[in-house]
Amino acid sequence: MRALRLAVPGPIDDAGLRLSEVPAPALPAEAGRPNVLLRVLACAVCRTDLHLVEGELPAHQLPVTPGHQVVATVAATAPGCTEVKPGDRVGVPWLYVTCGRCRFCRAGLENLCDQAQFTGWDVDGGYAEYLLAHAGFVVPLPATLAAEAAAPLLCAGVIGYRSLKQADLVPGERLGLFGFGASAHLALQVARHWGCQVAVFTRAAAHRKLAESLGAAWVGSSDNQPDWPLDRAVIFAPAGPLVPLALARLRKGGTLAVNAIHMSLIPEFHYTLLYGERTVRSVANATRQDAIEFMRLAAVLPLHATVETMPLAEANRALQRLKRSEIQGAAVLVP
Numbered sequence: 001m002r003a004l005r006l007a008v009p010g011p012i013d014d015a016g017l018r019l020s021e022v023p024a025p026a027l028p029a030e031a032g033r034p035n036v037l038l039r040v041l042a043c044a045v046c047r048t049d050l051h052l053v054e055g056e057l058p059a060h061q062l063p064v065t066p067g068h069q070v071v072a073t074v075a076a077t078a079p080g081c082t083e084v085k086p087g088d089r090v091g092v093p094w095l096y097v098t099c100g101r102c103r104f105c106r107a108g109l110e111n112l113c114d115q116a117q118f119t120g121w122d123v124d125g126g127y128a129e130y131l132l133a134h135a136g137f138v139v140p141l142p143a144t145l146a147a148e149a150a151a152p153l154l155c156a157g158v159i160g161y162r163s164l165k166q167a168d169l170v171p172g173e174r175l176g177l178f179g180f181g182a183s184a185h186l187a188l189q190v191a192r193h194w195g196c197q198v199a200v201f202t203r204a205a206a207h208r209k210l211a212e213s214l215g216a217a218w219v220g221s222s223d224n225q226p227d228w229p230l231d232r233a234v235i236f237a238p239a240g241p242l243v244p245l246a247l248a249r250l251r252k253g254g255t256l257a258v259n260a261i262h263m264s265l266i267p268e269f270h271y272t273l274l275y276g277e278r279t280v281r282s283v284a285n286a287t288r289q290d291a292i293e294f295m296r297l298a299a300v301l302p303l304h305a306t307v308e309t310m311p312l313a314e315a316n317r318a319l320q321r322l323k324r325s326e327i328q329g330a331a332v333l334v335p
């Protein structure tokens with residue numbers, strides 16, 4: 001099969017990922033895991049892939065095939081697999097598998113499991129024609145969504161949804177989104193569905209236009225602000241200086257959730273920005289429950305994912321454009 005392999009992390013250029021012919025992965029002959037062989041229909045590009053390719057996120061194995069927003073068809077299952085059958089269409093998210101036994105797994109916080117494996121980081125992911133998965137960890141997808149439209153929902157969408165929950169957002173509140181890429185443009189639609197008033201802080205003109213078209217009440221740069229305070233805020237850009245900026249726009253008792261797996265240094269700031277019982281918390285991965293809830297929402301909304309599809313061979317170009325904030329919504333690779 002064809003797969004895009006990362007061998008040497010470094011600043012993204014045309015050779016960052018190499019298109020290679022590799023043996024397709026094989027299922028165990030007897031009952032065992034991973035227990036599903038999947039044929040990839042589409043795989044969306046995530047900022048985490050860029051961090052991995054550039055080495056900001058240390059690789060767990062090399063070479064590795066990135067990609068963790070995979071829409072795929074079940075090609076075969078190992079003996080004893082009951083959750084899915086050949087022909088089913090499923091999604092493979094970032095959370096590949098967890099231990100199921102630790103305090104986090106038992107408390108509904110499997111996203112924090114120390115033994116968790118992540119798709120396209122600990123194991124080969126979806127920038128390829130085939131991959132293996134654990135049947136218990138694949139996500140059922142609404143039949144109404146095309147593969148290209150469903151792919152960016154699997155990480156960008158699900159983690160954006162978890163970010164809103166971690167920001168303690170309740171319907172009708174005023175929300176600020178800092179950075180406006182794949183995740184934020186989906187979170188905005190959920191927040192609007194909940195009747196929230198949303199401010200979007202972003203520099204790129206194209207992102208501002210998209211935010212306005214999706215119903216943002218205020219759009220501007222992060223050194224500017226609407227004339228109303230934020231009840232809740234989410235930072236989507238991996239820029240530490242946004243933390244004090246966002247806190248300064250948050251009302252007392254408000255919550256700031258930071259949705260980033262990697263972030264530049266957060267500058268020192270005065271305690272007054274935090275005082276008044278403001279909360280700052282990070283968002284780390286997402287649970288299967290988040291994915292199930294979010295996919296249900298995606299079907300009823302219906303959620304509109306803005307996507308740019310491109311062939312597998314153009315992954316390096318997609319990552320370069322993502323870095324320069326040139327992608328409208330999400331980039332999706334199609335084998």
Ligand SMILES: [Zn+2]
Pocket residue numbers: 046047048049068094155156
């Ligand atoms: Zn991701």
Ligand SMILES: [Zn+2]
Pocket residue numbers: 098099100101102103104105110113114115116
């Ligand atoms: Zn665990």
